[in-house]
Every structure is written in structure tokens, then in C-alpha cells.
Amino acid sequence: MRHAALSGLHFTGDADVEAWLSSADASSFAPHANTDAFWLTMWSSSPSSSTPTLDLVLSCVNWTLGDYPIFLWTPIPQNSLTRSWLSPRISQLASHLQQCVPATRVFSVFGMTPLISTFTRCWTELTGFREEPEPFYAAYFSYCDSKTFKRSSVPLPSGDRLRRAAMGDLESVAQLCKEFADDSVFFPLSIDRARIEARELISKGQIWVYDSQGEVTTICAVTRNTHRVSAITKVYTTPKWRRRGCAEFLVRYVTARLLFDVGVDKVVLYVGYENNAQKVYHRVGFVGLCGTEKVEGVEDSLELGFVGADRGHW
Numbered sequence: 001m002r003h004a005a006l007s008g009l010h011f012t013g014d015a016d017v018e019a020w021l022s023s024a025d026a027s028s029f030a031p032h033a034n035t036d037a038f039w040l041t042m043w044s045s046s047p048s049s050s051t052p053t054l055d056l057v058l059s060c061v062n063w064t065l066g067d068y069p070i071f072l073w074t075p076i077p078q079n080s081l082t083r084s085w086l087s088p089r090i091s092q093l094a095s096h097l098q099q100c101v102p103a104t105r106v107f108s109v110f111g112m113t114p115l116i117s118t119f120t121r122c123w124t125e126l127t128g129f130r131e132e133p134e135p136f137y138a139a140y141f142s143y144c145d146s147k148t149f150k151r152s153s154v155p156l157p158s159g160d161r162l163r164r165a166a167m168g169d170l171e172s173v174a175q176l177c178k179e180f181a182d183d184s185v186f187f188p189l190s191i192d193r194a195r196i197e198a199r200e201l202i203s204k205g206q207i208w209v210y211d212s213q214g215e216v217t218t219i220c221a222v223t224r225n226t227h228r229v230s231a232i233t234k235v236y237t238t239p240k241w242r243r244r245g246c247a248e249f250l251v252r253y254v255t256a257r258l259l260f261d262v263g264v265d266k267v268v269l270y271v272g273y274e275n276n277a278q279k280v281y282h283r284v285g286f287v288g289l290c291g292t293e294k295v296e297g298v299e300d301s302l303e304l305g306f307v308g309a310d311r312g313h314w
Contacts, residue, residue, distance in 0.1 A: 037061040040096055042089055055089055056115075060101060064200050065193055067312030069303060070097070072111035072119060078299045081114045087122075090115065094122040103127040107309035108136055113300040120304045132305035136186045139270040140278075141299040142286040146259050149285040152252060154245070161211040162253040165202045165219070169209060172216035174198035180219070180236035186305065187313050210237075210250045217241035220250045222258065230258045232269040235277065248280045255284055270301055 039059050043052040059071040074081070097106070106129070109119050120131050156162065165173050178194035181187055189197065201207040201221055210218035218241065221234035232254065237247045255267045269286065271278050278289040288298030305311075 038100065040093060040100070042093055056093055058093055058097065060097065060105070062312070063314075064196055065189075065313045067105060067107070067310075068314045069108040069110045069312065070106055070119075072109060072115040074112065074115060077296070078112050078114060081112075083118075086114060086118045090118040091122045094119055094126055098126050103129055104308070104310045106306060107311045108132075108303050108305040110137070110303040111301065112141075113302045116302040116304055120306075123306070129306040129308060132307055135302055136305045137270070137272065137301075137303035139272045139275075139301045140288060141268065141270055141301045142281065142288050143266045143268045143297055144255055144259070144281075144285040144287070145266045148287050149255065149259060150252075150283060151256075152248075152283075156249060157212070159213045160249075162250055163209060163211060164205055165198075165207045165209045165216075167199075167202055169216055170195065170198055170202065173202060173207060173209065173219055176216065176219045176236050176238055177201075177234075179238060180234055181313075183236070187311070189313070193313075207234075208250060208254050210246045212241070212246070217244075218246040218250050220247075220254045222254065225264075228265045230262070230264045230267050232267060235269075235280075247277065248283060251280060252284045 037060065039057060039061075041054060041058075042056040044055050045052045054075060057073045059068075059073075061068050061071075076085075103126075106123060106127075109116055109123070124130055174191060174195040174197070177197050178189050178191050181189035181194065198207075201223070206223050207219055207221045209216045209220075218237040219234065220232060222230050223233045224231035232251065235247055235251060258264050258267050269281065271281055271286075271289065282289040282292070288294045
């Protein structure tokens with residue numbers, strides 16, 4: 001097991017891991033005491049190979065508005081994860097995490113469902129912190145690539161624009177960020193904190209808007225990226241503009257820009273099991289949604305919270 005400093009990447013596949021390993025300074029694998037942001041990684045070695053194999057990655061990171069949930073990831077396909085493989089590894093990972101942070105820091109944990117279910121059980125046994133009665137989030141992890149992307153012949157209404165948000169949009173974007181957070185129930189935002197989020201997203205060029213003759217109706221944020229994959233992390237249309245196709249126009253535009261202009265291999269996102277937005281994403285070309293075949297790369301994801309922990313925000 002390694003205790004690695006945060007490097008700014010988000011693993012989405014083996015190529016990301018290899019790139020990180022080849023570029024990382026050796027000192028980043030040494031233990032770091034009293035750090036607010038770090039990764040833990042777990043590796044396996046075998047007599048037949050001199051190269052260790054990455055089993056698990058845990059991130060414990062934060063941002064402007066506070067702590068993120070604990071994120072778990074593995075390169076092992078979900079359908080290959082067995083209890084006998086998971087339990088001892090997750091148990092060691094949870095035990096090491098307990099040495100790094102107070103138990104109250106772990107307010108929720110998010111990732112592939114088998115990882116999260118196993119971690120939650122181990123964490124409760126270690127710390128006594130019980131799982132919240134309801135999951136914070138239960139969702140499909142889906143992707144769109146150049147082969148699955150679906151173009152549309154429907155023209156954008158006259159006078160409407162799809163564009164990156166500018167600082168002049170700050171108040172409009174902040175309001176939509178607040179509404180999006182309020183919809184989530186578990187992570188509400190005040191308008192002041194929503195302005196902080198909006199300013200950061202705009203200044204980093206991470207948020208696009210649907211502009212209908214000067215009124216911002218919809219936002220689409222892309223805040224997690226590797227050299228191969230970009231993740232759409234927030235899509236929201238204010239209620240009075242819904243059912244007019246705004247989100248579909250914007251998501252298709254942003255996805256196309258990322259795939260064909262930026263040149264990423266895939267655009268990924270999470271969408272709740274009961275979220276009608278599945279229909280929008282399906283029409284854009286995101287796979288495994290709306291009852292279609294659950295192809296390789298589409299996974300079940302879960303976020304579970306812990307009673308009595310110090311709630312962060314994401």
C-alpha cells in the first residue's frame with residue numbers, strides 16, 4: 001500500500017495509471033503526515049512478474065467549498081470483483097485510511113457499487129460510524145465516444161447560443177448551481193457559496209451555458225479530466241425552461257467539442273437510476289441507458305453516507 005500525494009489526475013483506466021506512474025516523482029510515494037489531500041493505492045505482486053499490479057485507488061481530497069467524499073476506484077472490471085478478492089484489500093485500505101484521518105472526515109464514499117458496499121461494512125466495523133438510512137446517490141456510470149455519438153438535424157432556435165460561461169454570467173450560473181445542489185438534498189448550497197463555485201468554474205473554463213437571447217437556461221460543467229477522458233459532472237436546466245430541449249442541445253455540443261475538438265477518447269458521466277435525464281444522454285450517444293444493453297464500461301455506482309460525520313460538499 002502506498003500513501004501518495006494528490007497529483008491532480010483522476011484515474012479512469014489503465015492508461016491513466018501508467019501515465020501517472022511514468023511521470024510521478026518517487027517522493028510522491030512516501031508517507032505524508034498531516035496532509036489534507038492524498039491518495040492511497042494498493043498493489044499486488046507475483047513471483048512471475050517484476051512489475052506490481054494496481055488493485056485499488058482511494059482519494060481523500062478537497063476543494064474550495066470543503067471536503068470531497070472518499071472516492072474508490074479499481075481497474076478490475078465490475079463483473080470480475082469477488083467478495084474473496086475485495087474483502088481483504090478493502091479492509092486493509094480502510095484500516096490505513098483510519099490512521100490518516102479522523103473518522104468524522106469520512107462523511108460519504110463513492111464509486112463502483114461492490115467497492116462501496118464492502119468499504120462501508122469495513123468502515124462501520126472499524127469506527128462505529130453507521131451508514132445513513134438512504135444512499136446519497138445510486139447511478140449508472142456511462143460513456144460516449146466518437147462511435148456512439150449521435151448527431152442531430154434539429155436546428156438551434158434562432159437567437160440562442162451554446163458557449164462557455166463568462167464572468168458576466170456569474171449571477172445566473174450561481175443561481176443554477178444553487179438549484180442543482182438543492183435538488184440533490186444531501187449537499188445544499190447557499191447563494192453565497194454557489195457564487196464561489198460559479199466563479200471557480202467560470203475562471204477555469206469548466207462550465208458551458210445555453211444562452212436563450214441573453215438568459216442562461218442550462219449549465220453543463222466538465223470538471224474532471226485526464227489526457228484521454230473528460231467527465232461531465234453537472235447538468236442542470238432551471239424549471240421554467242425544461243422540456244424545450246435545452247439540456248440535449250448543450251450536452252451534445254459539449255460532448256462533441258470534447259470528442260472532436262479536444263480529442264479525448266471518451267466523455268463520461270453519472271446519471272441516477274430514476275433520473276429522466278437518461279433519455280437526454282441516450283439520445284446524445286451515452287451507452288447502457290434507458291434499458292439498453294449494459295455494455296462493457298457501463299457500471300453501477302453508489303454513494304453511501306455515514307451518520308454523524310462532518311458533511312463536506314461536491
